[in-house]
Amino acid sequence: MGGYSNIQTCLSQSGGSSGGGSSASGGCFLRYSVTPFFSDNDITNIMPYLQKGSSSKKTAIIAGGVGAVSLLLLTIALLLWYRSSQKRRTANRGDILGVTKLQGPTIYRYKDLKSATKNFSEECKIGEGGFGDVYKGIISNGNIVAVKKHAVRTSKEMADFESEVRLIANVHHRNIIRLLGCSGKGPVQILVYEYMENGSLDTFLYGNKRGTLSWKQRIDIILGIARGLAYLHEQFHVCIIHRDVKSSNILLDDDFQPKIADFGLARLLPTDPSHLTTRFAGTLGYTAPEYAINGHLSEKVDTYGFGVVVLEVLSGQNCNKMKNELLTQSLLEYAWKSYNNGTHEDLIDETIDSSEYNVENAKKMIEIALKCTQSPVSLRPTMSEVVVMLVNDASPEPKQTN
Known part of the structure; x- marks a missing residue:
């Protein structure tokens, strides 16, 4: 505003020969004129400046500038x-803090894992x-891991090992154990998993933490x-059948969130799985009859195992070793009997306070x-349907047909 006020005193000169004026105040500079400040197409010719030096000097200046820029870029x-190579070397040494989930499993050195487990001692x-x-x-960075030896x-055992690595390496879900890396030395092959402080579910159901x-x-x-299981069956890019769903293969983290573990028997389901037959592998009591007897494998085999695990979680009983007078009955047989007789509450673990749950x-x-x-298999729901039933109020009606 000061510069604008000062320039007012110059306006009377607009008709004179000068035809202009200027003012400055507080960092503000104003100028006016009746003629252009600069000539039209006013271009500065730099040739006179270049001509003062020899061509060799000009070439040297240009070359020097290009060389400096090239050196900086190099x-x-x-x-x-160098930074990239250092990161790769760190990952190869087994530093899981420097490896993201998308980079796949780390290759650990056998001697490092041997040291981490005190030479695979019984106390570990x-x-x-x-x-x-x-x-x-x-391990060396202070992280606690679970080392599976x-x-x-x-050749079959090697195939099972390679299957576990191949299948679980790219599976990332909050309810599935995460593979951190692997190692091998001769006939000894090792998998390194995230460590679960609370151990396996079975110890809390009918073990020493019951x-x-x-x-x-x-x-x-x-x-x-x-x-x-719904993620493995329907949300992963291929359908993975675990084949050994049982309480001892469910691990619990610090917050008692479950993580499905032990994928040694896992198999991929082909795109055309009609009547897929394979040699039986699993744990009796958790295995679906069509698979145990005829070798017919589908994702519904895992659904069956899940159902048995649910009964164990509710009852606190081992499906193959019930701790009551009905030793001739399996847990599943006892559950069906209690349900059909309308005495299903008898199945609930006696260590649970009745005030904690609703009977319905x-x-x-x-x-x-x-x-x-x-x-038959067609009567079993998919695991995604099971999730929906668990979170909704609808109560299905099972039918005992076998």
Whole structure:
């Protein structure tokens, strides 16, 4: 505003020979004139400046400029390459903090895993089974992992190991155990998984931690297992059949969220699975009859195993070793009998306070479990349908036909 006020005093000169004026105030500069400030097409000719030096000097200046820019670009490229190579070397050493889920499994060094598990000592062992022993290990970056050791003796065992790596490497779901990496030395093959502090579900149902799960925790566990299986069957890019769904293959994290584990028997379902027949592999008591007897494999085999696990979660009983006077009956037979007699509440784990659950809700959970174990296969729901039944109020009506 000051510059504008000052320039008012110049306006009387507009008719004079100068025909212009200017003013400056507080960082503001104003100028006016009746003639153009610059000539039309006013172009500065730089040739006189260039002609002052020799052609060799001009060439040297240009070459020097290009060389400096090229050197800068090369330096940046080398720096980026170095950082990238360092990241790859870190990942190959087994640092899971530097590996994202999309990069696939890390290759661990055998000697590092041997050290992490104190030479695979008994004090570090946290599980064992037909597909290998599992150890708790602390790797160099301080992370706790579960190390599954396979002693591969035959080509079939190697095929099972490779199947587990291939199938689980790209599966990422909150209710499925995550494979971190693998390692191998001669006949010993190793898988490294995320560590689950609370161990397997069976220890909380009929093991040394029996009676510590609340009703709500049990329902959340059932729903989590169902969601994990629905992902494997219908949401992953191929249908994966676990083939060994049982309580000991369900692990619990710090918040008691379930994670489906042990994919040693898992198989891909072909695009045309009609009457797919394969050699039986699994655990009796959890295995669907059409698969155990005739080898007919479909995703409904997992649905059957899920139904049996649900009955175990509700009752706190082992499907093959019931702790009551009816030792001649399996858990599934006892559940059907209780349901048909209208005494389904007798199936609920006695360690659960009756005030924790609603009787009708308990009946619904039992009905869903029984529906999953029906035969023929067509009567069983898909796992996505099971998820819908679990979260909705609708109560299915199972039918015992076998």
